[in-house]
Amino acid sequence: MSLGAITLLILGLGVVAWLAARARAAAFAAPDRPRPHSLPGQHGWYVALWTAVPALIFLAIWRQVSGNLIYASVMASPEAAALPAFDMQRQAILSEAYALATGRAETAFNPQAGILAPVYESAIGFYNWIGLAVALLVAFAGGAWAYSRVSPQFRARTRVERIIMMGLLVASLIAILTTLGIVLSLLFESLRFFSMVSPVEFLFGLNWSPQMAIRADQAGSSGAFGAIPLFWGTIFIGAIIAMIVAIPLGLMSAIYLTQYASSRLRAWMKPLLEILAGVPTVVYGYFAALTVAPAVRDLGLSIGIPASTESALAAGLVMGIMIIPFVSSMADDSIAAVPQAMRDGSLAMGATTSETIRKVLVPAALPGVVGGVLLAVSRAIGETMIVVMAAGLAANLTANPFDSVTTVTTQIVQLLTGDQEFDSPKTLAAFALGLVLFMVTLALNIVALRVVKKYREAYD
Amino acid sequence: MTDMAASIDPSPTDWNGEAMRRRIRRRYAAERRFKLLGLAAILVSAGFLAFLLVTMFSNGISGFARSEVRLDVDFPRSSLFLDPAALEGFGADQALAGADFPEALNEAAQAQYGDSGRSLFSEGAWIGLRDAVRDDPSLLGRRATLWLPASTAIDIAAKGEGEAEAERLKARLAEAGRVRTGINWTFLRGSDSTDPSAVGIWGAFKGSLLTMIVTLLIAFPIGVLSAVYLEEYAPRNRWTDMIEVSINNLAAVPSIIFGLLGLAIFLNVMHLPRSAPLVGGLTLALMTMPVIVIAGRNAIKSVPPSIRDAALGIGASRIQVVFHHVLPLALPGILTGTIIGMARALGETAPLLMIGMRAFVAAPPGGFADPASVLPVQIFLWSDEVSRGFVEKTSAAIIVLLVFLLAMNGLAIYLRNKFERRW
Numbered sequence: 001m002s003l004g005a006i007t008l009l010i011l012g013l014g015v016v017a018w019l020a021a022r023a024r025a026a027a028f029a030a031p032d033r034p035r036p037h038s039l040p041g042q043h044g045w046y047v048a049l050w051t052a053v054p055a056l057i058f059l060a061i062w063r064q065v066s067g068n069l070i071y072a073s074v075m076a077s078p079e080a081a082a083l084p085a086f087d088m089q090r091q092a093i094l095s096e097a098y099a100l101a102t103g104r105a106e107t108a109f110n111p112q113a114g115i116l117a118p119v120y121e122s123a124i125g126f127y128n129w130i131g132l133a134v135a136l137l138v139a140f141a142g143g144a145w146a147y148s149r150v151s152p153q154f155r156a157r158t159r160v161e162r163i164i165m166m167g168l169l170v171a172s173l174i175a176i177l178t179t180l181g182i183v184l185s186l187l188f189e190s191l192r193f194f195s196m197v198s199p200v201e202f203l204f205g206l207n208w209s210p211q212m213a214i215r216a217d218q219a220g221s222s223g224a225f226g227a228i229p230l231f232w233g234t235i236f237i238g239a240i241i242a243m244i245v246a247i248p249l250g251l252m253s254a255i256y257l258t259q260y261a262s263s264r265l266r267a268w269m270k271p272l273l274e275i276l277a278g279v280p281t282v283v284y285g286y287f288a289a290l291t292v293a294p295a296v297r298d299l300g301l302s303i304g305i306p307a308s309t310e311s312a313l314a315a316g317l318v319m320g321i322m323i324i325p326f327v328s329s330m331a332d333d334s335i336a337a338v339p340q341a342m343r344d345g346s347l348a349m350g351a352t353t354s355e356t357i358r359k360v361l362v363p364a365a366l367p368g369v370v371g372g373v374l375l376a377v378s379r380a381i382g383e384t385m386i387v388v389m390a391a392g393l394a395a396n397l398t399a400n401p402f403d404s405v406t407t408v409t410t411q412i413v414q415l416l417t418g419d420q421e422f423d424s425p426k427t428l429a430a431f432a433l434g435l436v437l438f439m440v441t442l443a444l445n446i447v448a449l450r451v452v453k454k455y456r457e458a459y460d
Numbered sequence: 461m462t463d464m465a466a467s468i469d470p471s472p473t474d475w476n477g478e479a480m481r482r483r484i485r486r487r488y489a490a491e492r493r494f495k496l497l498g499l500a501a502i503l504v505s506a507g508f509l510a511f512l513l514v515t516m517f518s519n520g521i522s523g524f525a526r527s528e529v530r531l532d533v534d535f536p537r538s539s540l541f542l543d544p545a546a547l548e549g550f551g552a553d554q555a556l557a558g559a560d561f562p563e564a565l566n567e568a569a570q571a572q573y574g575d576s577g578r579s580l581f582s583e584g585a586w587i588g589l590r591d592a593v594r595d596d597p598s599l600l601g602r603r604a605t606l607w608l609p610a611s612t613a614i615d616i617a618a619k620g621e622g623e624a625e626a627e628r629l630k631a632r633l634a635e636a637g638r639v640r641t642g643i644n645w646t647f648l649r650g651s652d653s654t655d656p657s658a659v660g661i662w663g664a665f666k667g668s669l670l671t672m673i674v675t676l677l678i679a680f681p682i683g684v685l686s687a688v689y690l691e692e693y694a695p696r697n698r699w700t701d702m703i704e705v706s707i708n709n710l711a712a713v714p715s716i717i718f719g720l721l722g723l724a725i726f727l728n729v730m731h732l733p734r735s736a737p738l739v740g741g742l743t744l745a746l747m748t749m750p751v752i753v754i755a756g757r758n759a760i761k762s763v764p765p766s767i768r769d770a771a772l773g774i775g776a777s778r779i780q781v782v783f784h785h786v787l788p789l790a791l792p793g794i795l796t797g798t799i800i801g802m803a804r805a806l807g808e809t810a811p812l813l814m815i816g817m818r819a820f821v822a823a824p825p826g827g828f829a830d831p832a833s834v835l836p837v838q839i840f841l842w843s844d845e846v847s848r849g850f851v852e853k854t855s856a857a858i859i860v861l862l863v864f865l866l867a868m869n870g871l872a873i874y875l876r877n878k879f880e881r882r883w
Contacts, residue, residue, distance in 0.1 A: 161779040171685035172703050178746050179706040185724035249501045256498025276509050280807025282836040283858050286843045287512050321508045354494035382714020384810035409716050434720045445712045
């Protein structure tokens with residue numbers, strides 16, 4: 001019996017417990033007796049939870065524990081003595097035998113796996129039976145105890161609600177756990193990286209070539225991890241070129257839509273701009289690589305600048321288009337938040353609409369717009385697919401937009417695809433880059449939100 | 461303004477004077493220029509969107525069509541030693557698997573089109589031959605005319621972008637009425653392949669579907685429950701602040717960071733299977749959850765407090781108030797937010813590359829633990845291919861993805877308009 005089937009069985013028992021307890025509690029209600037504290041269904045839930053939850057928790061733990069026990073018992077068997085001592089080969093045979101035993105594979109590539117499969121099968125069967133027995137015991141014990149407490153005075157509702165409350169709290173703790181998981185996994189792998197490469201070299205080095213020699217005697221690269229060219233490429237594409245495209249277009253779109261456009265045009269154009277934000281980034285990346293990059297290269301060649309197919313300009317342009325709706329919706333919000341009296345006052349003094357916008361509305365809305373731009377920058381530097389598909393891999397330190405630069409996210413993808421060895425600085429460097437990216441976007445977001453909040457308070 | 465204040469002229473302003481008129485004209489011209497600039501910004505943004513969509517559609521629409529070349533197969537004389545009787549009932553599949561269809565195709569093509577005849581047909585064209593025989597075993601007894609998928613070169617030539625030689629070949633075939641265009645069912649039913657004329661989208665689509673199921677099953681309950689807790693029950697203390705800060709930050713973390721988390725936790729610590737929809741779904745669920753929490757909180761906040769007061773007043777417990785009254789009323793808003801979050805997850809590529817979902821997967825995944833690809837990753841993989849035939853397939857896959865995203869967003873807007881209540 002597999003663990004999945006045992007889980008289903010326990011859930012079935014829970015349903016039975018619910019029905020039984022509800023029937024018992026339903027018998028309490030009678031016209032001549034005092035009203036019971038809880039409804040029958042609540043008694044049902046109390047008993048069902050006590051039947052299923054402890055047993056399921058046990059199964060979850062058992063799943064982890066039994067894996068190790070099965071492994072130990074297989075390794076202790078006489079058949080396993082013939083296994084090669086070399087670690088990777090042994091693991092390959094064992095995982096193949098496991099696949100055979102669980103029916104995921106039909107034929108073994110390695111004859112030894114065929115011998116080990118029955119051993120595995122019997123060990124899995126043995127430990128699953130133990131799991132089944134204990135789980136049933138836990139379920140019956142919990143259920144019986146809870147069932148014995150069902151009485152007219154028993155406050156089942158309070159108990160059940162307390163459990164639900166705990167469930168709610170646990171669900172909201174997942175967010176903290178995720179944040180913690182991100183920080184810890186990035187920190188842990190980064191620390192391993194920094195034990196091999198000095199943080200000073202990483203943060204201030206000018207040379208990036210992460211290829212490591214596979215053999216000790218191999219000529220050539222021993223790996224250089226100076227990330228400044230990556231940081232520069234990221235800023236160049238995400239914070240400079242993309243913003244040169246996105247800020248004017250986004251800001252002017254927002255101004256036109258809020259101040260000039262008829263409500264009909266606004267109703268049509270606003271969702272249309274939102275679509276730009278909804279297009280998957282891989283589509284933008286393909287568009288950049290297929291259409292924009294060749295056009296940019298031709299442009300560069302026609303004005304006499306040697307241009308690469310993977311130019312910073314192509315990636316930045318397309319990223320700017322993607323960012324337009326972020327800038328425009330933030331600008332829209334902050335312009336709408338400027339008090340009407342300021343606008344009316346300016347118009348009453350005889351200023352034209354455009355003078356009012358340029359001299360009154362935009363300066364008043366500036367903190368909000370700046371906050372929006374910061375959020376857009378944080379979004380742009382974390383963007384991956386456009387730069388992976390349209391920007392290059394060459395870590396150039398150049399300000400020529402027709403040249404190829406590489407970014408932090410491109411390098412993370414590059415370092416983590418292909419062979420992964422978690423003891424080589426090449427793989428671990430990706431986590432260090434991830435840590436920097438995480439910290440920078442976090443800082444940008446905090447600053448942006450604070451700026452926006454301060455500004456909102458100014459007019460409230 | 462200061463320089464004007466410095467030289468105050470006591471006489472009243474002559475508004476009809478030439479200087480003032482010029483000034484007004486200049487200001488109005490600036491007004492018009494500014495307005496046009498705004499309109500231009502809108503039009504440029506919308507134009508980019510239109511250009512993007514038109515490029516994708518014009519490139520991709522031909523991916524749904526394929527060219528077929530006529531082949532006359534003389535079955536009795538072919539090297540296909542198959543007994544029509546063996547193709548009835550059980551054992552039919554085995555008999556088919558044992559027969560050498562590629563060789564039969566080879567012979568027939570060479571007999572009809574000369575030595576290079578085989579190169580007119582797609583590498584997987586023999587599958588069409590096999591399926592024809594399976595569907596109608598009586599073919600084996602006679603000479604039959606079949607339409608089989610053309611090779612990539614001919615296919616591209618038929619769509620008007622081929623190389624000169626293929627173009628000439630195609631023109632000769634077309635003159636003889638031996639080439640036609642049909643719907644590319646392989647593209648809708650097949651999986652990844654190295655030959656662009658044999659690739660299909662179904663495998664990636666199924667992978668996306670399985671991944672989205674995992675994402676929904678995890679992100680939706682956790683997201684809704686945390687939203688309920690934070691909005692209705694959470695005491696104001698440091699823990700609650702920490703939860704709120706975490707959720708707001710998670711919503712802004714770059715998606716690739718979630719990929720690193722998935723790689724470090726799900727693959728390296730928990731040893732879940734690589735490239736599997738299970739891991740992809742878990743990773744995307746962590747990314748989608750904050751979106752659902754934020755949408756859920758807004759929806760719950762918009763339920764008026766009088767509903768809660770009324771329920772509490774007639775004796776409901778605080779849990780009953782939320783689960784019987786507040787949640788059902790907030791559900792349309794929560795669902796809208798969920799669909800938008802899922803649409804974002806469906807188009808997400810970067811975190812899935814981190815957890816190994818960029819492998820070549822030639823068969824649709826059978827379960828949550830099988831190696832799988834998803835639509836956006838498939839687009840990425842095809843976009844990397846050198847062969848010319850993959851361009852239209854990539855664009856066609858993008859069309860499929862965009863259609864699904866549009867449908868999901870449309871559903872969200874419909875739900876919002878239909879069920880949204882103003883209190």
